[in-house]
Amino acid sequence: MELLENEQAPQIRSIWEEFHADKDDAVATTLGAEEFQALVRRAEAAPYFIFPVYRQEGFFNMLCQFQQSCxxxxxxxxxxxxxxxxxxxxxxxxxxxxxxxxxxxLVRADVINMLDKKESQLLLQQLLASYQDDKLYEHVDKFNNKPDQFDFEAYRSLLKDVLEPAAEA
Structure with a gap:
């Protein structure tokens, strides 16, 4: 961290992402101050959520739980x-x-087991988008605070709409 403190934010971003680019067991990104603060605020209010991981013709679900800074x-x-x-x-x-x-x-997803790097990268994108995008976060909030109103298929559909344009850009 001390080495990064002497760099400007854009260089830190590049160094962090390049450092993790060739690692099979980790993916990384960065968040600005406001993005981070909003993410933590929302994650504390709604600490659990499920994410689909697509493989071959189907998918399975992963559950995340937010604790402190993880x-x-x-x-x-x-x-x-x-x-x-x-x-x-x-x-x-x-x-x-x-x-x-x-x-x-700085954000790092350490891949421990079950998922490969590409799946973990997509999972990280889904996680961040679900807590940052207002419409997606409505589903996260319902999952935690109004579970009888949570509609997983509506969430999956909206998630595709939000992530696919980002992938095409």
Whole structure:
């Protein structure tokens, strides 16, 4: 971190993302100060959510839980079987060491098991979008605070609409 403190935010962003680009077990991005603060505020208010991971012709679901500065992600079925013993598949850490001086937060998703790098990259995009995009966050909020109103298929449809234009850009 000390080495990064001497750099400007755009260079820090590049260094962080390039450092993780060739790693098979991690993906990374950065968030600005306002993005980070909004993400944490929303994650504290709605700490659980599910995300589809597409593989071949179908998908399976992952469950994330926000704790302090980390999202722990596990296989939903493992969580249903035994919540306290469900192994983490991905750990998304938010590093706010540079927040005060650079208005930048470093984000890293460590791939522990079950998912490959590409799936983990998409999962990280889904997670961030779901907590940052107002329409997607409505679904996260319902999942946590009004579960009887949560519609997973409506969320999946909206998620595709939000992420596909970003992928095409």
């Amino acid at each position: 999202f722990l992600v596990t296989y939903l079925e493992a969580f249903k079987e035994n919540p306290s013993a469900a192994p983490p598949c991905v750990a998304v850490s938010l590093y706010d060491d540079l927040l005060d001086k650079k208005e930048l937060t």
